[in-house]
Amino acid sequence: MHWILLRGLTREQAHWGDFPELLRSAFPEHQFHTVDLPGTGTLFRDDSPGSIPEIRRRVCDQVKHIPRPFSLLALSMGGMVALDWAQHAAPGELQHLVLINSSSGFSPFWKRMRPMAWPNLVRLLARRELFHRERDILRLTSNREVPLALSKSWYSIQRQRPVSYRTAVSQLRAAARYRPQERRPMPDALLLASKGDRIVHWGCSAELEQRWCWTLRLHPDAGHDLPLDEPDWVVRQIAAWLPQ
Known part of the structure; x- marks a missing residue:
């Protein structure tokens, strides 16, 4: 089975860190492909469309x-792209769908982006000093102690493949x-x-569970970047959910 992995707002495939390798070790019969959204990663020079359907078409x-x-x-935000993809996929194109700390227009705006996150996000987007900006993004998206080496790694990613302010605003609009x-x-x-996500309220996932009778699993205290904070937990949930 082939899997496509999509990250979120202003993030690229390198921000997965060791998580893809963990997936490959846990599911050796599967293949995992990290793909960038337009305007990020290998596509950082491209314009980012202003709508999720157009981002999905580009992906x-x-x-x-x-x-x-x-x-x-x-x-x-990668989950929005994946959900839109699932709703427009050709018959037999998609097999499984895993959405992590995602949201949609079914939930109120104050759950899709917690009010306390807005001032932090605006400040981060306007900040020009890259190392401190990337460190503070980590502190916002993770509920664990942020190692210096990880901050340096994310700083290096941004130096090599910078995401523009224009892309960030376009993605937020989409x-x-x-x-x-x-x-x-x-x-x-x-x-x-x-439940510890300080950016997107977990109720956005619960809304999809209630609306469509999908399977919901909640972590009690991890941050928004769940694969960073609790990668083993994520893998266990996928393994338990996938058909044997």
Whole structure:
């Protein structure tokens, strides 16, 4: 089975860190492909579209070489792209869907972006000193102690493939406008959320669970970047959910 991994707002494939390798070790019969959203990572020179459907179309263009069916594992805004993908996929194109700390227009704006996160986010986007900005992004998205080496790693990523202020604003606009279709795209999907998430309220995942009878698993205290804070827990939830 082939999996496509999508990150969130202003983040790229390198921000997964060791998580893809952990997945490959846990599921050696599967193949995992990290793919960047336009305007980030290997595509940092590209413009970012102002809507989730257009971002999804651009991502689909990148993966035409991957055999179908494949599965999607997506974090935060990447989860919006994955959900939109699932609702527009051709028959037999997608097999499994895992959404992590994501949100949608089904939830009120104050759950999609917690009020306490807005001033921090605006300050971070305006900050020009890269090392401190990346360190503070980590402190906002993680509920664990942030090692200096990790801050340096994220600083290096931004130095090599800088995400522009224009891309960040465009992605924020796309996320704020996104509302899925009413129809359930798949019989089941795995929703992973953190009660300790200080950016997106876990109730956004609970809304999808209640609306479409999907599977929800909650972590009690991890941050928004759940694969960073609790990667082993994420892998265990996927292993328990996947058909044997």
